[in-house]
Amino acid sequence: MIRLWALSLVLRLLSQSAAPATGFIAQPAAPPRRIRSGTxxxxxxxxxxxxxxxxxxxxxxxxxxxxxxxxxxxxxxxxTVSPSKTLEVHALTQEMKAKGERVVSLCVGEPDFQPPPAVIEATAAAARQGVTKYTGVTGTVDLRKAICADLARRKNLTYSAGDIVVANGAKQAVYQAVLAVVRPGDEVIVPAPYWPSYPEMVRLAGGIPIVLETTVEEEFLLTAEKLRGALTDKTRMLIFCNPSNPTGAVHSKERCEELAAVLSEEGGKGSGCWVLADEIYERITYDTPHVAFATIPGMFERTMTVNGFSKSHAMTGYRLGYLAAPPIITKAVTTIQGQITSCASSISQAAGLAALAVSDEEMQASFDVMRKKRDFVLKRLSEMPGLVTAVPQGAFYVFPDVSAHFGKSAPDGTVIGGPTDLCLYLLRAHSVALVTGDGFGYSKCIRISYAASMEEIEEALAEFDKCLCSLDG
Structure with missing residues (x-):
């Protein structure tokens, strides 16, 4: 990680001396300007x-x-980087577990099922057959060709193997994409609620995260009007997580077209704005079909698509993700990755190749189970007092607004001042771990992951119901 920070600093120095150019390839380097926090x-x-x-x-x-x-x-x-606001709840959870206390956790952002059998078999076979050496920085040709074929078949996207960079997880792909184009003083629009790493990655690149709030009443969907209002002459990138972590919101094709129209407005401020489309949850959707942002007319040349195997194939520990982007971006990202980690694990890449060959029918069986869990969670939350919940159309999270309970007192005298207070009290008094919305830039909500067994979900929600009903005020 120290090497990553050092590289960020070098890139910031280089960007300040870059030669002026126009369009998406490059723009005049922005002069140093004060971060909005004033620090x-x-x-x-x-x-x-x-x-x-x-x-x-x-x-x-x-x-x-x-x-x-x-x-x-x-x-x-x-x-410039903020520590995680979820650490307090996590630390207390670990402390309770160390004492031998049972804690039911709906915090984890990974599927509760195992990878497909073909993936496990390919993993073992790769190790036995000696597929244990370095690959090229961008990944094996076979895997990159398979990724291109998958994107063409399922998402109607046409890429060549040279447009793909295989990384050590989608998180690395996101960060490297930010590093590739964001210069000191550039503004990056980050819709909230957001995945906690987005604004911190922007800060590490020397950019300024511009947080653009969406609400539960809007179903946490970004509107064209809000996007237009956030664009300035300094806007360099929009980070667009669809489906969303933590809300599960899925932007429809029509909504994506509206956002694209704003970016394409003649004389508008979105003409030089890159789009980093984080689509890691795109296979886990329900009633709103997912559409790749790069397929929207006029968006292909400016869109960097991030995807991977962690959520769809339950391969979180394999650390395998990828970036699909125009050649100028993949070239820059390859340079960065070559100086940080080099290639992703050769064994993981072999497993990824097998994952892409798993049939849609086999994959859908796991997603159907997720839908049943989502529906159960929504039903139980609807029976609890004082909650406002948008119906998530993707991923495996529900993000209810619990602000009606702020200012109330718990039986032990604890005053619930915000979502973190509620999560800490729920953990101490009911042994249930949920994630505070403070960590996602939205202080009215908490995140519930239903990527758990039905028994754990039922127990956790029963205790959550008891907790809310016990609050006075």
Whole structure:
């Protein structure tokens, strides 16, 4: 990770000296400007060539007994990143489990079923047959060709093997895509609720995350009007997670076309805006079909599609994802990945190749089980007091608004000031772990994952119901 931060810093320095150009290939480098929090500038911590900027760090460290333990020894870039707001609940969960206490958790963002048998067999076969060496940085040709075939068959997208970069999970693909185009001072639109890593990745690249809130009343769907209002001359990228983690919202083809129309408006501010389409949950959808954003007219050349095997094939531990994008992007991302991790695991890639050969019918069986769990969770939540819930059309999360309970008191005197307080009390008093909405940039909700057994779901929701009914005020 230290190498990743170091590379980010190098890329920021290089971007400040880049030659001006136009269009999606490049734009004039933005001058350093102040991050909106007012805590630092985009160029903070960089030297002037004579060491002037390094002097405060040296003097501050000199005042401590151990220069390797002082706060100023850490890069200013790291200090722009916020720690996870879910750590408190996670820490208490681990503490209770260490004491031998049983905790029912609906926190985990991974399927509760196993990978398809063909994937397990391919994993073992690859190890036995010596498929244990480095591959090319971008992945094996066979896997990249299979990814292209899958995208063409299921998503109506035409890519060549050279347009694919296989990464160590979709998370790496997202970060590298951000690093490839975001320069110091660039603005990146991040619709909220969001996956917690998005704004932090933007900050690590020197960009400014512009959080664009959607609400439960809007079913957490981004509107054309909101997007248009967020675009400025500094907008460099829209991060578009569809289906969404944490809400499960799925933007329809018609809604995607409306957003694309805003980006394509003649004389509008979206002309130079890249779209990072995180579609890792695209196979787990219910009543609203998923449409790849890159298939929307006029969007292919500006869209970077991220996908992978973790959610659809239950291969989270394999750490296998990919980026499909125009050649100028895949070339830049290949350079970045080559200096960070090089290739993804050769064994994982062999397993991924087998995963893409699994029939749609076999895959659908697992997704049908997810639908039944979703419907059960929605029914139970509808029977609980004071909750407002949008119907998720994808992924395996429900994101109910619990703000009607803020300000109430629990039987032990705990005042529920927000979603984190509610989650902590639920964990302490009822041994149920849920995820606070604070971690997703939306402080009215909590996230419930139904990627668990029905027994665990039933028990957890029964305790959640008891908890809400016990609150006074």
């Amino acid at each position: 630092m500038t985009a160029s903070a911590g960089l030297t002037t060539g004579r060491g002037e900027a390094a002097a405060p760090v040296a003097s501050a460290c000199a005042a401590t007994a151990n220069p390797f333990q002082c706060d100023d020894t850490i890069s200013p870039m790291v200090k």
